[in-house]
Amino acid sequence: xxxxxSPQVPPPDAGDSIEEARWLREVYQPDAPNLTVRAVIVGIxxxxxxSASNIYVFFKTxxxxxxxxxxCILAFATFAGLHKxxxxxxxxxxxxxxxxxxxxxxxxxxxxxxxAAAFGALLMVTTVRPNQxxxxxxFGIIAALGVFAAIPIKRQLINKEALPFPTGTATAxxxxxxxxxxxxxGTGAAKALAISAAIGGLxxxxxxLWKVIPATFNPPFQIMGHAAVKWTIAxxxxxxxxxxxxxxxxxxxxxxxxxxxxxYAIIAPALFERDLVKQMGDKxxxxxxxxxxxxxxxxxxxxxxxxxxxALDWRSLGRAFSGIxxxxxxxxxxxxxxxxxxxxAPEWWFPVGCLLLTPPIVALMYLMFDIPLYAAVxxxxxxxxxxxxxxxxxxxxxxxxxxxxxxxxxxxxxAITPGNLTGNxxxxxxxxxxxxxxADLLTTLKTGWLLGAKPRHQVYAQLFGVLAGAAIIVxxxxxLIDPATLGGDDWPAPSCVVWANVSKAFVGGIDALHESKxxxxxxxxxxxxxxxxxxxxxxxxxxAFVPSPFGIGLAMVVPFSNSLxxxxxxxxxxxxxxxxxxxxxxxxxxxxxxxxxxxxxxxGITIATA
Numbered sequence: 053x054x055x056x057x058s059p060q061v062p063p064p065d066a067g068d069s070i071e072e073a074r075w076l077r078e079v080y081q082p083d084a085p086n087l088t089v090r091a092v093i094v095g096i097x098x099x100x101x102x103s104a105s106n107i108y109v110f111f112k113t114x115x116x117x118x119x120x121x122x123x124c125i126l127a128f129a130t131f132a133g134l135h136k137x138x139x140x141x142x143x144x145x146x147x148x149x150x151x152x153x154x155x156x157x158x159x160x161x162x163x164x165x166x167x168a169a170a171f172g173a174l175l176m177v178t179t180v181r182p183n184q185x186x187x188x189x190x191f192g193i194i195a196a197l198g199v200f201a202a203i204p205i206k207r208q209l210i211n212k213e214a215l216p217f218p219t220g221t222a223t224a225x226x227x228x229x230x231x232x233x234x235x236x237x238g239t240g241a242a243k244a245l246a247i248s249a250a251i252g253g254l255x256x257x258x259x260x261l262w263k264v265i266p267a268t269f270n271p272p273f274q275i276m277g278h279a280a281v282k283w284t285i286a287x288x289x290x291x292x293x294x295x296x297x298x299x300x301x302x303x304x305x306x307x308x309x310x311x312x313x314x315x316y317a318i319i320a321p322a323l324f325e326r327d328l329v330k331q332m333g334d335k336x337x338x339x340x341x342x343x344x345x346x347x348x349x350x351x352x353x354x355x356x357x358x359x360x361x362x363a364l365d366w367r368s369l370g371r372a373f374s375g376i377x378x379x380x381x382x383x384x385x386x387x388x389x390x391x392x393x394x395x396x397a398p399e400w401w402f403p404v405g406c407l408l409l410t411p412p413i414v415a416l417m418y419l420m421f422d423i424p425l426y427a428a429v430x431x432x433x434x435x436x437x438x439x440x441x442x443x444x445x446x447x448x449x450x451x452x453x454x455x456x457x458x459x460x461x462x463x464x465x466x467a468i469t470p471g472n473l474t475g476n477x478x479x480x481x482x483x484x485x486x487x488x489x490x491a492d493l494l495t496t497l498k499t500g501w502l503l504g505a506k507p508r509h510q511v512y513a514q515l516f517g518v519l520a521g522a523a524i525i526v527x528x529x530x531x532l533i534d535p536a537t538l539g540g541d542d543w544p545a546p547s548c549v550v551w552a553n554v555s556k557a558f559v560g561g562i563d564a565l566h567e568s569k570x571x572x573x574x575x576x577x578x579x580x581x582x583x584x585x586x587x588x589x590x591x592x593x594x595x596a597f598v599p600s601p602f603g604i605g606l607a608m609v610v611p612f613s614n615s616l617x618x619x620x621x622x623x624x625x626x627x628x629x630x631x632x633x634x635x636x637x638x639x640x641x642x643x644x645x646x647x648x649x650x651x652x653x654x655x656g657i658t659i660a661t662a
Contacts, residue, residue, distance in 0.1 A: 099159025158517020166484025198489025297621020305622020311607025356580025
């Protein structure tokens, strides 16, 4: 912290809160390097690498993994190594690391569910790949509007209400600890990440290139006369799944296992017995044939739980709308010349950003996805409003509610643009993308607030990141993903499957589905609603034993083998936290390393052998 007042600290303003005035006096560091050229370059490089890794993870597991914690560790280790070798004169500063991490997060989080799920779903329902330049512009403009949508609510959520934004807070503590402790602390975490990455990469080579170890270990028993592996019951040798499991809660991990047992050991055999498992070619039993039925109750659980959790948090929704009202009140708006207003990103950037970015979004919706102009124009204010709400929910819970916001948009567009399947999918992408990137920027702004960074520099950093990320992920999609393999055992793409089928239901009508699927959807909705209500109101000692509806729902869409290994990762992390707490700080670096090592080598093998 900085004591006293720097000459660059603006004088206080009458509109500043007590906390804002204290922050300017004691925390803000105007003289420390923030956004530098090297921070932008290295941030884009790290974000690009993590984009590639996250694409692999997302289409394998359906999970969108955070970037900031891994990025700040990699940044610290990279610059510490360069400084030790004498290749750079000045080590990476605390706020410079924060700016670099903001760039990396903007780029790396382009692969999050609101984008990757929509794009994957689009590829699943159409045989025509969208124009690559058009898709880069699409993702970049939506993400940029999400960045601008975060500006007018930042002061309310972070400065005044001090919402926790848990990932942002954890990132600030990680950066502070590494830099204060010096190379010992930072390089220790970096070594753990590097070693685990080497293990993950070597395993991918042994399995996928040299064929030394098998992709799965198959149990020797049968179900209904067919080998257990045909029911996806096997042990995969993919440490990317183990690493992903280490990053989720133990409750979600065991819920995945419970859901997988119910789905593949109980429901699927019962369906097979009643001739309700779809035969795929010459395969009476297969993953694709099973989820052709089970994805409907699984998706219903996810949608029901997401919407219920969203609705039950009515106080948060009310605060979101009151915050929007306060933003429009002249008395609560900051002066741009004095006090906190001279430091924050000006609020006029938001309406100007909307005016500049709305026309190209509307044009792309009309030209690329045949969305009528009236519906396209309606999408932007709806998405911005959803973005405000998503940001608050993220600040309070660390979960961005795309599982709720996506279906809401899909339902609305199913009504106003009937029959337009691609339009239904991509209009929901507007909502998901804006909400995700508004929440992502506010998460990194929370880190900056705790460290004393310049908010305007972080807005610039996020814009650099999202624009670079858009240019990176679209070619990566085209290189890696064959639409014909989506929804199969190699690329389960559960979020894409759910997104595509929810759109089909809203566009084509649920009446078109088999009666058994309609009943399953109803049961799934009721189960999701019930679990969300219990999750919200059950006492803490009981809540630990209530299955996560998101774990149960996802388990009905991914192979049993995926859920099993992710449960093993979650269980391993839980044992470490309980029995060996001194190793807790290394869980994230080790998990991130396993994911990065296997996914990046796996991507290289995929490209090389294509």
